[in-house]
Amino acid sequence: MAKDARENWESPMQFVMACVSYAVGLGNVWRFPYLCQMHGGGGFLIPYLLMLLLEGVPLFYLELAIGQKMRLGSIGAWTAISPYLGGLGLASVVTSMYLCLYYNIINAWSFWYLFHSFQSVLPWAACPVNSNRTGPIEECEKATPTQYFFYRETLNVSPSIEKNGGIHTGQALCFLLAWVITYLFIIRGVKSTGKVVYFTATFPYVVLLIYLIRGMTLHGALNGVKYMFTPKMEELANPTTWINAATQIFFSLGLGFGSLIAFASYNQYHNNFEWQAIIVSLINSGTSIFASIVTFAIYGFKATINYENCLERTRILLLNSFNLAEDSIIINNVFEMIEKLNTTFPEQLAELSNKLEDCNLENELSTAVEGTGLAFIVYSEAIKNMPLSQLWSVLYFFMLLMLGMGSMLGNITAITTPLQDFKFLSRISNEALNGFVCILCLLLGLGFTTRSGNYWFTMFNDYGATFSLLLIVLIEVITVSYIYGIKRFEKDIEDMLGHRPNWFWKIMWGGISPLLLITLFLFYVINYIQGGTPTYQAWNKDLVSLYFYSSCLRWGFSFCCLYYSAS
Amino acid sequence: MLGRIVYFLCLPSVLAAQLCKPNAAEGFKVRLSIKTALGDKAYEWNRNQRFLFQAAIAFAMSHHLDLEFNVSNVLVCDETPRVSFWFVVTSPGDPSRLVGKESVELAVRESRDRINNVLLLNDATLEFVGVLPTLVAPVKPATPPWLIVFGVVIGIVGAGIVFLLVSTVVQKKRKEKEVAEEEEDDEEAQMKRTARNEGIYNTSFSEDDRNTQM
Numbered sequence: 001m002a003k004d005a006r007e008n009w010e011s012p013m014q015f016v017m018a019c020v021s022y023a024v025g026l027g028n029v030w031r032f033p034y035l036c037q038m039h040g041g042g043g044f045l046i047p048y049l050l051m052l053l054l055e056g057v058p059l060f061y062l063e064l065a066i067g068q069k070m071r072l073g074s075i076g077a078w079t080a081i082s083p084y085l086g087g088l089g090l091a092s093v094v095t096s097m098y099l100c101l102y103y104n105i106i107n108a109w110s111f112w113y114l115f116h117s118f119q120s121v122l123p124w125a126a127c128p129v130n131s132n133r134t135g136p137i138e139e140c141e142k143a144t145p146t147q148y149f150f151y152r153e154t155l156n157v158s159p160s161i162e163k164n165g166g167i168h169t170g171q172a173l174c175f176l177l178a179w180v181i182t183y184l185f186i187i188r189g190v191k192s193t194g195k196v197v198y199f200t201a202t203f204p205y206v207v208l209l210i211y212l213i214r215g216m217t218l219h220g221a222l223n224g225v226k227y228m229f230t231p232k233m234e235e236l237a238n239p240t241t242w243i244n245a246a247t248q249i250f251f252s253l254g255l256g257f258g259s260l261i262a263f264a265s266y267n268q269y270h271n272n273f274e275w276q277a278i279i280v281s282l283i284n285s286g287t288s289i290f291a292s293i294v295t296f297a298i299y300g301f302k303a304t305i306n307y308e309n310c311l312e313r314t315r316i317l318l319l320n321s322f323n324l325a326e327d328s329i330i331i332n333n334v335f336e337m338i339e340k341l342n343t344t345f346p347e348q349l350a351e352l353s354n355k356l357e358d359c360n361l362e363n364e365l366s367t368a369v370e371g372t373g374l375a376f377i378v379y380s381e382a383i384k385n386m387p388l389s390q391l392w393s394v395l396y397f398f399m400l401l402m403l404g405m406g407s408m409l410g411n412i413t414a415i416t417t418p419l420q421d422f423k424f425l426s427r428i429s430n431e432a433l434n435g436f437v438c439i440l441c442l443l444l445g446l447g448f449t450t451r452s453g454n455y456w457f458t459m460f461n462d463y464g465a466t467f468s469l470l471l472i473v474l475i476e477v478i479t480v481s482y483i484y485g486i487k488r489f490e491k492d493i494e495d496m497l498g499h500r501p502n503w504f505w506k507i508m509w510g511g512i513s514p515l516l517l518i519t520l521f522l523f524y525v526i527n528y529i530q531g532g533t534p535t536y537q538a539w540n541k542d543l544v545s546l547y548f549y550s551s552c553l554r555w556g557f558s559f560c561c562l563y564y565s566a567s
Numbered sequence: 568m569l570g571r572i573v574y575f576l577c578l579p580s581v582l583a584a585q586l587c588k589p590n591a592a593e594g595f596k597v598r599l600s601i602k603t604a605l606g607d608k609a610y611e612w613n614r615n616q617r618f619l620f621q622a623a624i625a626f627a628m629s630h631h632l633d634l635e636f637n638v639s640n641v642l643v644c645d646e647t648p649r650v651s652f653w654f655v656v657t658s659p660g661d662p663s664r665l666v667g668k669e670s671v672e673l674a675v676r677e678s679r680d681r682i683n684n685v686l687l688l689n690d691a692t693l694e695f696v697g698v699l700p701t702l703v704a705p706v707k708p709a710t711p712p713w714l715i716v717f718g719v720v721i722g723i724v725g726a727g728i729v730f731l732l733v734s735t736v737v738q739k740k741r742k743e744k745e746v747a748e749e750e751e752d753d754e755e756a757q758m759k760r761t762a763r764n765e766g767i768y769n770t771s772f773s774e775d776d777r778n779t780q781m
Contacts, residue, residue: 183728
C-alpha cells in the first residue's frame with residue numbers, strides 16, 4: 001500500500017490555525033515587551049510595524065507560496081527549484097533539529113511549575129525553613145523565594161557550565177512528558193496536528209484576555225501600562241532600535257526553519273494563501289502588542305507591591321530605631337518623617353544610612369526582564385501576590401505550555417515532512433518515523449535536564465539559530481527573485497491563486513527584503529567580531545546573583561561555526 | 568531605726584532598678600506592634616497589659632524550670648512609646664540574683680505560642696530581639712503532590728498514544744482485507760451477474776489487462 005496521495009489539511013482554517021499556533025509562541029510574551037520597554041515604549045511600534053510591512057509579510061508569503069507550489073518539505077522544495085540548492089533545505093532541517101533539541105525543555109519547566117501549582121500554598125510564595133527550623137534557608141533569604149525556587153528547586157543549577165552535576169530527575173520526567181505529548185500531537189501527521197492546533201492556537205488568547213481583565217484591576221497596574229506606552233521618541237534615532245525591530249519580526253514569524261514550507265505543502269493546490277499570509281502576520285504582531293499590555297500591567301503591579309514593601313520596611317526600621325509610637329509614621333509620610341528626623345536626630349539617622357533602602361517606583365518599573373527570567377520569575381512573583389493564586393498560576397502555565405507546544409509542532413513537522421518525502425523512507429509508516437525523531441530528540445535533549453542545563457539552554461537559545469536563519473532566508477529570497485526568476489514565480493502564483501501578485505510584493509522580494517536581510521546579517525557579523533568571547537550569566541549560590549562567565553563557550557562556538565560552513 | 572526601715576523598704580525597687588536596665592546582660596528587649604496586629608481592635612498598652620505580659624513570662628519560666636516563679640520575679644523597664652521595653656527575670660529563691668539568659672531564651676521559645684496568644688499577637692508582632700523563632704516544621708506528604716498530577720497526565724497521554732497506534736494497526740489490517748476481497752470479488756461478481764442473467768461469461772475477455780499491450 002503506497003502513500004500516493006499527499007495528506008491534506010481538512011480545511012483551510014486548520015492551516016491558518018497551524019500557522020498562528022506556530023508563529024505565536026513564547027517570544028511574543030517574553031521578548032517583545034522587553035524590546036518595547038528598552039526602545040521607548042509606544043514609539044517602538046513604529047519601526048516594528050514598518051518592518052512587518054517591509055520584511056515580515058513578504059517573506060512569509062514567499063515561504064507559503066514555495067511550500068504550496070512544490071508540495072514537498074524544505075529539502076524537496078529547494079531541490080526542485082534548483083538541484084544545487086538542496087543544501088538550503090538541509091540547513092533548514094538541521095536548524096529545526098537544533099531548535100527541537102532545546103525548545104522542549106521550556107515546556108518541561110512549564111509542566112514542572114504547572115504541577116507544582118496544585119498545592120495549598122504555592123512553593124515559590126515563601127522560603128522553605130532551614131534544617132534547625134530557626135529561619136528560612138540562607139540562599140533563599142538573600143535572593144527572593146521565586147528566584148530560589150527557579151534556580152535551586154527547579155533547576156538545581158550548578159555554578160558554571162563546566163560543572164555538569166547529574167540529571168535532575170524531576171526535570172527529566174517533565175521533559176519525557178513534554179516529548180510524549182509532542183508525539184501524541186504529531187502521531188498521524190497533519191490529521192492529528194490539524195485537530196490539536198485548534199486548541200493550541202485559541203487557548204492562549206482566552207488566558208491572555210482573562211489576564212488582561214485581572215491585570216487591569218490589580219493595584220498599581222496602570223503605573224506599568226502608562227510607563228510602557230509613554231513613547232520616548234528619541235529612541236528612534238538609535239539604529240539598534242531598528243535592528244531589534246527587524247530581528248524581532250524575523251524571528252517571531254519563524255521564517256527559515258522550513259515549518260511554513262512544510263505546513264503549506266499539505267495545502268490544496270488552489271488554496272488562497274495570500275490573505276492567509278497577511279492575516280497570520282497581523283495576528284502575530286497583534287498578539288505581541290496584546291501580550292505586552294498584559295505584561296506591563298503585571299510589571300506595574302509587581303513594581304508597586306515591591307515599592308510599598310520597601311516603604312513598609314523603611315517605616316518599621318525608623319519606628320524601631322527611634323522607638324516612636326506605631327501610628328506616628330504611616331506609609332504615606334515615610335519620606336516626610338525621614339526629613340523631620342534628619343533635622344532632629346541627624347547623627348542617629350546617619351548611622352542608619354547603610355540600612356535604609358532607596359525606595360523608588362521608577363527604578364522598580366525600569367527593571368526590564370526578558371526570557372525565562374520574565375516568564376518564570378517575574379510572573380510567578382506577581383501571581384503569588386494575587387488572591388486565588390493557584391488558579392492564576394495554573395492558567396498562566398497552561399498558556400505557556402500551549403504557546404510552547406504550538407511552536408514545537410511546527411518545528412517537528414519541519415523535520416518529519418522532508419524526511420517523509422524521501423523515497424527510501426516512505427516505506428516506514430508515519431507513526432514509526434515520527435516516533436523515531438521524537439525518541440532521538442528526547443535522548444539528545446536530556447543534556448538540558450542536567451544541573452548545568454540552563455547554561456546550555458542559554459547558549460543554544462542565544463547563539464544557536466540566529467546566524468543560520470538569516471543566511472537561509474537571505475539565500476531563499478535571492479534564489480526565488482533571481483535564480484528561479486520573479487517571472488516564473490509570478491506565473492506559479494497565478495496558477496495557484498488565479499491572479500498575479502501585486503507590484504508591491506515584487507519590489508519587496510526583489511529589492512527591499514534582501515537589502516534589509518543583508519544589513520541585518522552584516523550587523524550581526526560585525527557585532528560578533530567586535531564582541532569578543534561570548535558570555536553567559538551564571539547563578540552564584542553564595543553571592544546569590546547572576547554574574548558573567550565566559551570560558552567554555554569557545555569550543556561550543558567553534559562547533560557551531562563548523563556546522564554552518566558544512567550546510 | 569526609721570532610716571533602716573526606709574532603707575529596707577526602698578531596697579527592692581532600687582535593686583530592681585539596678586537589675587533591670589537597657590542592654591542588661593541577662594535581659595531581653597521586647598517589641599510589640601499592637602496596632603499592626605490588631606488594627607481597630609488594638610488595646611492600649613498600660614499597667615494591666617504589662618501585668619499580663621509579666622504573668623505570661625512567669626508561666627513560661629515556671630513551666631520550663633519547674634520552679635515557682637511569681638509576677639514580681641519579672642522586672643520590666645525602659646518603656647518607650649513604640650511599645651518596647653527590656654525585661655529581666657529574677658530567681659524565686661533570691662530576688663537579687665538574675666536567671667541566666669539562656670534559660671530565659673529556652674523558656675520563651677518553648678512557650679512562645681502561649682505567650683503570643685495571651686497578648687493576641689504573633690511571632691512577627693511580639694518580637695523578642697535576639698530570640699530566634701521556632702518555625703513550624705514543614706508538612707511533607709508521603710508522595711509529593713506534583714508527582715501525582717504528573718502520573719495522572721502521563722498515564723492519560725500514554726493511553727491515548729497506545730489507543731491511536733492500535734487503532735492505526737487495526738485500520739490497516741481492515742483495509743488490506745477489504746482490498747484483497749475487492750480484487751477477488753470483481754471477477755466473481757461479474758460471473759455471478761452473467762449467470763443470473765442467463766448468459767455465459769466469456770473468460771477470454773476477462774479484465775486481466777486493462778490496456779492492450781503495445
